[in-house]
Amino acid sequence: MFWLAPHQPQTRPQMGSPRMFRIDWVEKYLSRVKPWHVLAVWAPVSAYSLYRGFVLTSLLAWVGMAFLGAFTWTLLEYILHRWLFHHHFSQESEVQRDLGFLIHGVHHDYPMDPDRLVMPPAISLVVAGGIGIPAWFVAGPLYFWAFFGGLVAGYLWYDLTHYATHHGKSLTGIGKLQKSYHMLHHYQTPNIRYGITTPFWDVVFGTYPWRAKAEAETAGRAEAH
Numbered sequence: 001m002f003w004l005a006p007h008q009p010q011t012r013p014q015m016g017s018p019r020m021f022r023i024d025w026v027e028k029y030l031s032r033v034k035p036w037h038v039l040a041v042w043a044p045v046s047a048y049s050l051y052r053g054f055v056l057t058s059l060l061a062w063v064g065m066a067f068l069g070a071f072t073w074t075l076l077e078y079i080l081h082r083w084l085f086h087h088h089f090s091q092e093s094e095v096q097r098d099l100g101f102l103i104h105g106v107h108h109d110y111p112m113d114p115d116r117l118v119m120p121p122a123i124s125l126v127v128a129g130g131i132g133i134p135a136w137f138v139a140g141p142l143y144f145w146a147f148f149g150g151l152v153a154g155y156l157w158y159d160l161t162h163y164a165t166h167h168g169k170s171l172t173g174i175g176k177l178q179k180s181y182h183m184l185h186h187y188q189t190p191n192i193r194y195g196i197t198t199p200f201w202d203v204v205f206g207t208y209p210w211r212a213k214a215e216a217e218t219a220g221r222a223e224a225h
Contacts, residue, residue: 003026004098013112014109018106020116034118038119050066053066056141061143061146065146070157072154073158131151135147158197164179
C-alpha cells in the first residue's frame with residue numbers, strides 16, 4: 001500500500017536507512033528530509049509572520065500571542081506524537097499496518113536514520129493549514145500573525161530538537177536531559193515520554209514516568225479489590 005517497498009516488522013530498533021518507497025522520485029524527494037529543508041521552508045514563514053504581527057499590534061500583545069503560539073505547538077506536538085503517531089493501528093489490516101509504518105513505525109524501527117527525523121514539508125504544510133486556517137478566524141487578522149509566527153517557531157524548535165536528540169552532541173544540561181528522555185522513549189518505554197521539547201504535557205496527561213507508574217499501581221490495586 002502507499003507505494004511502500006517491502007518491509008519486515010522489527011522486534012527491536014535497527015540501525016541503517018531502509019528504502020521506504022518503490023517509486024524513485026517519491027523515495028528521493030518525499031521520503032528523505034534534512035533539517036535544512038525544514039529551515040528553508042519554515043524559517044522565512046515564521047520570520048515574516050512575526051514581523052507582520054509586530055507591525056500590526058502592540059509590543060505586549062505581540063509577545064503574548066507569539067508565546068501563546070509557541071506554547072500551543074508544544075501541546076500539538078504531544079497530541080500528534082501520542083494519539084496519531086502512536087495510534088494502535090490494526091495489524092490485521094494491510095492498510096492500517098502500512099499506514100502505521102508510514103506515519104511513525106519506520107522511525108521506531110530505524111530511529112537513527114538521519115533522513116527521517118524531521119517532518120516532510122508536504123506533511124507540515126497540511127498541519128499548518130489545519131491549524132492556521134481556524135486560527136485566522138479565532139484570533140482575527142490583527143493577532144493571527146504573531147500567534148502563527150510563534151507556532152511555526154515552536155515547530156522549528158521541535159523538529160531541530162528532535163534531530164539533535166538523535167544526531168547532535170548535547171552541550172548543555174537541558175540538551176543532555178532531552179536526549180536521554182527521548183532515547184528512553186525509543187529504547188525502553190515507547191508508551192510514555194511523548195514530549196520532545198518538554199516533558200510538561202507528559203506530566204499533565206500522566207505519561208511522565210513517575211505519574212505513569214503511580215497510575216498503573218493505582219489501577220492494579222483497584223482491580224485487586
